[in-house]
Amino acid sequence: QVQLVESGGGLVQAGDSLRLSCVVSGRTFGWFSMAWFRQAPGKEREFVAAISWRGSSTTYGDSVKGRFTISRDNAKNTLYLQMNSLKPEDTAVYYCTTEKRAFQSTFTEPDLWGQGTHVAVSS
Numbered sequence: 001q002v003q004l005v006e007s008g009g010g011l012v013q014a015g016d017s018l019r020l021s022c023v024v025s026g027r028t029f030g031w032f033s034m035a036w037f038r039q040a041p042g043k044e045r046e047f048v049a050a051i052s053w054r055g056s057s058t059t060y061g062d063s064v065k066g067r068f069t070i071s072r073d074n075a076k077n078t079l080y081l082q083m084n085s086l087k088p089e090d091t092a093v094y095y096c097t098t099e100k101r102a103f104q105s106t107f108t109e110p111d112l113w114g115q116g117t118h119v120a121v122s123s
Helices: none
Strands: 003-007 010-013 018-025 034-039 046-051 058-060 068-073 078-083 092-099 110-113 117-122
Touching: 003 092, 018 034, 018 092, 018 117, 034 068, 034 078, 046 068, 046 078, 058 068
Parallel strands: 010 117
Antiparallel strands: 003 018, 018 078, 034 046, 034 092, 046 058, 068 078, 092 110, 092 117
């Protein structure tokens, strides 16, 4: 059974930093591109960032470019999201997800999701 478990969320002030983690079990983590999405109250789920299975390619949503960094440690089966210069509009539940197909250089189709971790940024 594949499991994705996010952690690292919390309540911070504007301008602060947080690092989210997502540990994946039950799957060969290093074969799959990964991504972070987020969902704010009353809004649709939004793409945040993605990383290729090798970690050599990353993409970001426009709202987080230059502030967030996605990375992965395939030896630890862990995906990360470093979030700097946080803004109140970054408040959301953050989810990690796996690409449906292995060995894809880009993230195209989410497959499995974690339960999410809540990030709240006060002004």
